[in-house]
Amino acid sequence: MxxxxxxxxxxxxxxxxxxxxxxxxxxxxxxxxxxxxxxxxxxxxxxxxxxxxxxxxxxxxxxxxxAWTPDFFTQVTKPEGIPNGGVWNAIVGTFVIGLIATLVTVPLGLLVGLGLAQFEGKLAGVVRFAADVMTGVPSILIGIFGYIALVTRFGYSGLAGAFAIGLIMLPIMIRAGETAIRGVPPQLQEAGIALGARKFIVTRRVVLPAALPGIITGSLLAVARGIGETAPLLLTIFGTQFFNSNPTKPMEALPLVIYNYSSQPYSDLVQIAWGAALLLMMAVLVLNIGSRVLAGFLQRERQ
Amino acid sequence: MSVVGIPQQDGGSRRGRTSPRFSLPDGWYRVLLVASAAVFAALVIWFLVAIAIKAQPAFSTLGFSWIVQKTWNPNLQQFGLLPFILGTLETTAIAMFLAVPIGLGAAIALAYLVPHRVRLVLGTAVELLAAVPSVVYGLWGVVALAPLFRQYVEPFLSSAFGWTGLFNGPNLGVGLILAGTILFIMVLPTMVAVSRDVLATVPTEQVEGALAVGATRGQVLRKVVIPGARTGLLGAFTLATGRALGETVAVALVIGNSNYIAHSLKSPAATLPSLLINNFGEASGTELSALFGAGLVLLVIGLTVNSIARILVRRAEGSELGSASVLVP
Amino acid sequence: MTEQLISTTAEVIEDDVDLRQGTIAPRSGTQTPVMRLDDVSVAFGGRLAVKNVSFDVYAHEVTSLIGPSGSGKTTLLRALNRMHDTVRSAEVFGTVLLGDTDIYARSMDPTLLRTRVGMVFQRPNPFPGMSIYENAVAGLRFNGVRKKALLDEAAESSLVAAALWDSVRDRLKNHASSLSGGEQQRLCIARALAVEPEVLLMDEPTSALDPMATLRIEELITELKDRVTIVIVTHNMQQARRVSDQCAFLLMDDDRAGKLIEFGPTEKLFTDAKDPRTLDYVNGLFG
Structure with missing residues (x-):
């Protein structure tokens, strides 16, 4: 065999x-x-x-x-036919709206993210679902919501714009916060808890510092996403040719300038649209690259 | 405001620890977090309810059939949404028709074929491009690409694929095909970046395992890498689909904004978002309510795509590594 | 029949010892070298990781590569089926003969080579999304086999050989991920066997497994000898002693490149090594 x-x-x-x-x-x-x-x-x-x-x-x-002339940065937007227009009012508008949205969204998003990372329960499930819904919702619908919630009552205003932009940033911030906090080694927290420290103290002293690179990166990315949004602003801040740094009044913003001028038959307005597009793109890229550099720097600092 | 109340287990902790400037007992800390979560949840619920309520008058005056009617003519109180629903689906279909193969091929090249150094540079560049605001793509589309389409691309498509009947009519530049193309370019970076990340998570062991039984490089990529990453790839595709469906300004700038059903891919058309953005400012009464209704339809489509994505991802997750997290860039 | 074969191989092991001492092998075909390594060196980015290794791999024997980590065992093993081809910075020098052909010759296609020289890896790596059956026949499909009869025959034969058939025959359509770690590794062995390679390279195949699963794989290795020639890398000296007939001991040189210190019948290496460093290592004095 x-x-x-x-x-x-x-x-x-x-x-x-x-x-x-x-x-x-x-x-x-x-x-x-x-x-x-x-x-x-x-x-x-x-x-x-x-x-x-x-x-x-x-x-x-x-x-x-x-398009980047001195006038571009110092003059306000002007109607077609009037020379030497700029986007100063739009720069200020984008800055003010972005700032307000960030100041509200970052802490709120971080708290919600903390909650998701540290507590499980029905509410956590609902919030996670809500965040998923909001990430998937077309941004124009957020603009419509801003219109219903604020514009119909108080009129067009920078604040309504900041509200809409903030709602777009919020789910990004929540996810970034949760991810960053979950990334903190559990031993760090357990050590604190084992010592008998309160959760709040452990969070503030141990968890948040450890999660900081992720939180900063997430915040900058959320801001970059927020300031580039156009559709929600079209429905909430209206746009204005006057200089205005008061967020309770209608404001101008860079994405609006690009949108409104891009299909104009006047070449000087289209040129301003390109200038604004470059400015907005640079701002977004700087925020993105900055977040990477900063996160890398903080990471290295730690080691 | 240092120590508001002393919870049971906190007794020993005050020893040997510098007292913080500000502290919250566990109970209050929990309340703070729950309150923030509740604020967010309430905002989302308010959002959903507000749009539904505002759209309600349109449904009560027009019933439900108006959604699928063909004519949008506010002067005649006709608010058919069919042209816009079709426009939304058509532009998205064109975008995904281009983006799925090209994005997947580019992601494979980026993850497995490109030399290491180039990979890092190109990969970062693609990630950065994903952040460029859509209005910039729209501007480029209407100023730079539309004339090119009118003069070269559309005549070419008509002569090469005219027999399909898809490219009849005049060459206008703006229209469905340009909108689809701009959407394709706009979603491409996200698509490539996410797909590349997902493809790169396929373990080296599996790649080597295939090579070791005599697979060619192409076979490794087609039979092992792509199937191994299918869950996340599906996530990338649906993410891109969701973006394309909901994109407003880039589409509004290049689609030509016609309220009629397009009979050719070169025809001007409109999508639900472009309808909203173009008519919202001047609308009132039933028209405004119909626009809210259009928003509701868009919301339903968007959420459906999202849910399908999540179900698919969950189903695929059951068997293999989960890549659900990649859904959030 | 299998038992009979095992006992035959056991005798062969004894005979081998004699052979190296100058006597003639009693069974024809036992001492034919299947692979010959002649002055093989491997470099990554210009730095040598393995240098000047020469030894023969005999048919239907198990050859083990042992040595402390960093001694280049795995690097050397991967040179035997040209896995280094996938790494841009890797270079292989010297000659590796499979039968009479130089595997690094221009005329040798690496994909065809790898159907003749199979490989099993440290961690079980079944293909995701493929069923148990599809995993088993994956290599055949890659190699252009389409006939259902041949696929079925090879799947059954290789799963039987990998001692997996009885437990999976009723669930061939199930996902490979439904198997335990040890079963997955046996499936990977079946996958490698299904293309009927002449040589099977095993890179620490039990390092990710628990003791029971390890034992099972070790038994399997001994059973497989009459089907395929095996070269195994292991960091576990007892394993090398249990399963292998020939043993190669590698050690990192002063210039951090792995070098062959000693090659010979396993029992001899473990009891009566020529080189003091081998003795130290097998006695657990370092590494």
Missing amino acids: SAMTLDPLSDPILERRQKIQEIAQASVGRRKAYSKIFIVVCWVFLALAVVPLIAVIVYTFAKGIA
């Missing part, structure tokens, strides 16, 4: 090995060709993806830089 298994001609394993190797040999050319094609297609798709994105950036830079 043992002799039979050792006989190469009747050994089913050797037979199968030969069969498989023949098939593999016969198909290897075809398989490698398919593999090459697949990989080439991936490269082509990468190129197809990168080209339009580079085009957007380069185009915005080229057109936007040309």
